[in-house]
Amino acid sequence: MGSTVETLEFQAETRQLLRLVIHSIYSNKDIFLRELISNASDALDKLRLESLTDSGLQADTSDLHIALEVDRGARTLTIRDNGIGMSRDDIVELIGTIAKSGTAGLLDKLKEAKDAAAAQSLIGQFGVGFYSAFMVADKVTLRTRRAGTDQGTLWESDGQGTYDIQAVDGLPTGTSVTLHLKPADSEDALADYLSEWKIRQIVKQYSDFIRWPIRMATERTDADGGGEPETLNSMKALWARPRSEVTEAEYHEFYQQISHDWQEPAATIHMRAEGTFEYEALLFLPSQAPFDLFSRDTRRGVQLYVKRVFIMDDCDALMPNYLRFVKGVVDAHDLSLNISREILQHDRQIQGVRRRLVKKVIGAIKDMQTKDSETYAKVWEQFGRVLKEGLIEDTDNTDTLLELISAASTHDPEKTTTLREYVARMKDGQDAIYYLTGESRAMVENSPHMEAFAAKGYEVLILTDPVDEVWTDRIPAFDGHRLQSIAKGQVDLDEPADGDQEANADKAQHEQDFAALLPWLTTTLSEHVKEVRLSSRLTTSAACIVGDAHDMTPTLEKMYRAMGQELPAVKRILELNPTHPLITALRTAHQANPDDPALAEIAELVHGSALLAEGGDLPDPARFTRLLTGRLTHTL
Structure with a gap:
């Protein structure tokens, strides 16, 4: 029996976001299904994990799956899962308000986005994919019951500023999201989302690697005359397959799925470690930095699995802060399923995995610097400022990180230089690497401190990132040559020789x-x-x-x-x-x-x-x- 329907208002910023999503024109609306399937997969992961760590949950995990149901007559598409489900409070917090997702920043960036692809990417980056449903639906109905509870909840909205919510009885554990699609004549492409071929195409493109079966009743009929359920995705854990068996296209598809980045990654790292502690890792170096890279609340990209069971997103124990742009998956074989973040921080095996992953990532960037200078230049432009944070945080890899530095200098206004290249050009008798920090290149180049160095033909590194102020103070030398700020100490370029009377x-x-x-x-x-x-x-x-x-x-x-x-x-x-x-x-x-x-x-x-x-x-x-x-x- 249902209870009284309560009508609530969306948070103000959520209403703004909904208006942008509904009224903006996107070149590819297919992302709505990708986002809703990903949400369903997360719910299944969470139920599987809780059932393993909470013996009192009494949840049926024998057939965890995602079901897609089409009703052409009613023009509805339903995405259903038998995962963890949500309570009423969960719904209000996660759907009624999205302040935790950084909505204000997202709104600003969406307004600034110059093309549809950029806007789509931003939606994914902020984790507000549920709202993409309103790109194709004029009403969304959500039914859910959290595992371990008896009371279900029905939520419904047309995305215009309010939503209805009420308690209902008799719902199964899990969540179903029903999209009441907009009229077909309002946008011809919307008719495709009721077509089997279109749904297959979207699932294959965006959700093929999800570990849970995505099922749909096909147009073929069984003996009873009904649609025959068919699993649409391969469910292959890409990281568990030998590299020789994975195509570049599959890597790129998987990267897009976990990162919501529509560009191809700059590098792919696929590794397997065997021995006392076994794990597999599939890591990606993006080719473009997310706009919230320097936000305090930015999320790191590495996910932790244990024997293909999802444990946690954003596993900071596996990747240092200065490599927070790295995306990917680490699947450990020998960890406890109920391991916590606190335990991970002090686990010796995890610390060993972290050291190896860091060396692999830095090594991949070093190889790129040596073998593909054009790609390396783009990666350094996007992430160099973050990588330099490693010179402060990571003493174990200081020497390698110093080799990676690419800085502007007075040698060539059109090109950057490495410290190794600078040393090779040093004047006879010069023992220091000269540099000057400042807020901008123009300010540094026009500094009075530069005058004698320019007159004498000494090269000076131009360092304009805020982090340069810190790491240059911490690093005494490179390759035996001290780092010398030309704005500090005595600089005696004109020191006369003893015989120069x-x-x-x-x-x-x-x-x-x-x-x-x-x-x-x-x-x-x-x-x-x-x-x-x-x-x-x-x-x-x-x-x-x-x-x-x-x-x-x-x-x-x-x-x-x-x-x-x-x-x-x-x-x-x-x-x-x-x-x-x-x-x-x-x-x-x-x-x-x-x-x-x-x-x-x-x-x-x-x-x-x-x-x-x-x-x-x-x-x-x-x-x-x-x-x-x-x-x-x-x-x-």
Whole structure:
């Protein structure tokens, strides 16, 4: 007997998403069936797992399957499973609201999507495939009962903003989703979804590897005159087959099924380990990064199975965070079925599997770098920023990851370079790999720190990813050559040889000429700098700001502060160009009248200009503006 029907509203963002799904034009509406079959398969996986770990569940798992039922007269297509089912609360949480799926971000991306294929991919990435049913149906009816409970639930909606929900009796365990298809004359293709050939085609293309049978009564009849049930999918665990027996097309189809990525993967890794701990793995390196790659809530792609029984999605014990873009399946033979995430984190066998998987993935990228530079360049463009996180997280593979780095440099504005290639081009006598970090290539290239290096023909790596600020601080050297920021420490490119009497004389003269000005400036600017000294890295700029060898960079300091970490203020060093007209004029004015109050203002302007040149923040922008305006007025 049914209970009172309750009408509830969808969450506001869910309504927006439904409108986009219903009214957008997609080049391929077939994804609705793929998504609903995947949901049904997940429900069967969950029931199988719970029945093995919960002896009190008393669920019938003797014939777990998915059934597709067509009623041409009523124009309905039903996707039915005898899986775990849902409670009323499950339905309200999972279907009435999808805040956990990152709806706001999805809505923004759907609006930005420039083509239908991109929009389809986004729907899959956010795990909201249930709503794709409304692309083809003007009403969806869901009946479900959770295993271990007596009460079933009926849910129904036309996708226009509300849904009806009520308790019902007599439902079997599992879930059925009935799509009331839109009128055939509204869109000719919708008639195909009632056709056996079309359903077969979709199942073969998208769901052939699902481990549960997908059955449908065919147009052939049995002895009693009814439709004969037929299994439409092969149910072959692709990862369990020898690589020689799997075609590239099958790999690509499987990749699309587990990743919802419509592009072909950049690389496929199929491996089998035998011995004390047996497992199979089928991993894929995508060719394009998902847009939520850097989201805190992004999901990793590796699924864990035990003897082909699904255990968990997003198994973070099997893949480090910096390889979170890797998709695939790991099927272990010797784990307990009720193993938890907490146990996995400390399981020695799993840690061993993780180490081998990581080496395989990094090795595949290294092989790509060596044998297919074009594909490697695309993969690095998409995932290089993430891979560099491994230089912070994964000390075991530091050397290999350093070999993979592809960075912009001053050597060739059109091409990136590896560290190995940089070392091969180093000048005679050069012992350091020079680099400069910054927010953009233009900012780095125009930095005053670059002047002497450009004049002397020294190559400098241009590093603009936020993670570059961190890993360059952690990695001391590559191939015996230290990594040297040109914005830190002393850089003596112009250090004269012992026998160069003229150059030595010039240096000594500069030191003598500025003997009085430098300490005065250090005292005058003591609130902001710890030292003022002459520079050997400037050729055209008047001044620049540098840090000591082990100082934190301003960008890194800002990153930590943005994360809420309180840090003591880091005073840096102001370097002056002793040949610049402004600096020589300041020296002359100080020699003539060291007590002139205008000199202190000019000192502040020199310091502020150096800060601005490196993209830094002025301590008091209003004061800097007043001083600059005053000096300009006085000059005119």
